[in-house]
Amino acid sequence: MEKDEFIFRLIDQESLRQYEDIELIASENFVSSQVLKAAGSVLTNKYAEGYPNRRYYGGCQVIDLVEQTAIDRLKQLFQAEWANVQPHSGAQANMAVFLACLQPGDHFLGLGLSHGGHLSHGASVNFSGISYKALEYGTEKTSGYIDYQQLEHIAVKKMPKLIIAGASAYSREWDYKRIRLIADKIGAIFMVDMAHTAGLIAAKLLNNPLHYAHIVTSTTHKTLRGPRGGVILIGNDFENPWGKTNTNGRIKMMSEILDSAIFPGIQGGPLEHIIAAKAIAFYEALQPEFIIYQKQVKKNAQIMAKLLNEKGYKLISGGTDNHLVLVDLRSKFPKLSGKYAERTLVNAGITANKNMVPFDDRSPFLTSGLRFGTPAITTRGAKESLIEEIVELIDVVLSNVDNNKIIDSVKKKVNILMKDYPLFAW
Numbered sequence: 001m002e003k004d005e006f007i008f009r010l011i012d013q014e015s016l017r018q019y020e021d022i023e024l025i026a027s028e029n030f031v032s033s034q035v036l037k038a039a040g041s042v043l044t045n046k047y048a049e050g051y052p053n054r055r056y057y058g059g060c061q062v063i064d065l066v067e068q069t070a071i072d073r074l075k076q077l078f079q080a081e082w083a084n085v086q087p088h089s090g091a092q093a094n095m096a097v098f099l100a101c102l103q104p105g106d107h108f109l110g111l112g113l114s115h116g117g118h119l120s121h122g123a124s125v126n127f128s129g130i131s132y133k134a135l136e137y138g139t140e141k142t143s144g145y146i147d148y149q150q151l152e153h154i155a156v157k158k159m160p161k162l163i164i165a166g167a168s169a170y171s172r173e174w175d176y177k178r179i180r181l182i183a184d185k186i187g188a189i190f191m192v193d194m195a196h197t198a199g200l201i202a203a204k205l206l207n208n209p210l211h212y213a214h215i216v217t218s219t220t221h222k223t224l225r226g227p228r229g230g231v232i233l234i235g236n237d238f239e240n241p242w243g244k245t246n247t248n249g250r251i252k253m254m255s256e257i258l259d260s261a262i263f264p265g266i267q268g269g270p271l272e273h274i275i276a277a278k279a280i281a282f283y284e285a286l287q288p289e290f291i292i293y294q295k296q297v298k299k300n301a302q303i304m305a306k307l308l309n310e311k312g313y314k315l316i317s318g319g320t321d322n323h324l325v326l327v328d329l330r331s332k333f334p335k336l337s338g339k340y341a342e343r344t345l346v347n348a349g350i351t352a353n354k355n356m357v358p359f360d361d362r363s364p365f366l367t368s369g370l371r372f373g374t375p376a377i378t379t380r381g382a383k384e385s386l387i388e389e390i391v392e393l394i395d396v397v398l399s400n401v402d403n404n405k406i407i408d409s410v411k412k413k414v415n416i417l418m419k420d421y422p423l424f425a426w
């Protein structure tokens with residue numbers, strides 16, 4: 001068969017874009033060459049419905065070792081008692097928790113989308129908001145920090161069965177202990193979605209939610225720097241909260257319920273090539289170099305926050321404890337929407353994304369905010385000096401959004417600058 005020149009040309013084009021431009025999308029990263037190799041390996045050929053040593057297909061003797069290794073490494077990385085590495089994505093991991101813990105129509109409580117929450121934490125257009133009754137808490141107007149008082153007030157009043165912490169656009173540490181106490185007060189399950197911060201948590205630069213939450217979900221492709229995918233974990237204090245029994249009268253543990261929720265609940269055959277790539281990423285995350293990398297991710301975000309502040313940009317919560325900053329553009333450019341700012345930055349070779357800010361007066365399609373993150377640029381070797389140059393360039397672009405000459409000259413500078421930063425750090 002002839003080679004599909006068209007698609008391979010597009011892959012080359014995308015490689016060049018990733019190499020030449022500055023990547024500041026907080027949820028993206030660049031995987032190592034060995035993660036990439038495993039993700040494109042012959043393991044994609046294998047059906048392996050079920051779990052290690054209990055499959056619905058023959059020929060899984062090698063696959064079982066791959067999946068069990070991924071599970072063991074993931075448990076070690078986060079000090080978990082149990083893990084499932086099969087979710088195809090972060091949203092799938094969350095969906096499985098909903099299926100395991102709730103009945104359709106049940107109430108649950110998560111961080112509102114416009115305050116930094118994720119679609120799968122209750123957006124009206126998502127399965128979570130369609131099949132279940134979503135309640136939301138937010139951030140405090142003045143501080144930009146999670147409004148724990150509001151969270152508790154809603155929890156006590158509405159008695160949701162599940163409380164979710166974790167976000168897509170929140171730059172501060174979470175008080176997991178406080179939320180667990182609230183959950184215990186009303187008998188709710190406490191789930192943390194650590195998709196964004198998993199890498200920093202693995203490096204022990206942020207609190208480990210496994211010590212507080214009943215269930216933890218994550219993606220593997222953000223700060224954790226693995227292939228695109230999801231995982232579910234259980235910490236060491238989980239007890240079967242409902243005393244659910246199966247037909248033999250035996251108590252079903254949460255791990256069994258979650259395994260069944262993934263398969264056969266919402267997925268068929270696991271992506272074993274991706275699970276192999278996850279296993280490699282977990283191995284990489286267990287190495288000392290990973291801690292050095294994550295420290296730099298955090299340092300870079302902090303210097304970015306400081307420099308943006310100095311240039312007159314208002315940051316939600318005033319700064320950052322993790323890998324991202326959320327800018328409220330209205331402070332410096334009241335007429336500039338996040339959408340227009342994003343498009344102009346992309347034209348200048350700087351990729352970031354528009355984002356709602358708390359109490360935004362623009363729609364989710366326009367927004368008043370921009371989200372910047374440092375995981376990807378740090379993988380390419382960025383230190384503080386490069387971040388200084390990047391903030392300068394961002395400010396030039398946003399101050400001249402309608403000046404094509406300036407935008408083109410920034411694009412040229414960006415492309416030259418990035419030639420000194422290799423794409424594969426490992």
Ligand SMILES: Cc1ncc(COP(=O)(O)O)c(C=O)c1O
Nearest residue numbers: 027089090091118167168195219
């Ligand atoms: C907090 C959080 N959870 C879940 C997801 C969903 O992950 P995926 O895109 O893999 O479904 C995201 C994605 O950005 C996220 O930020």
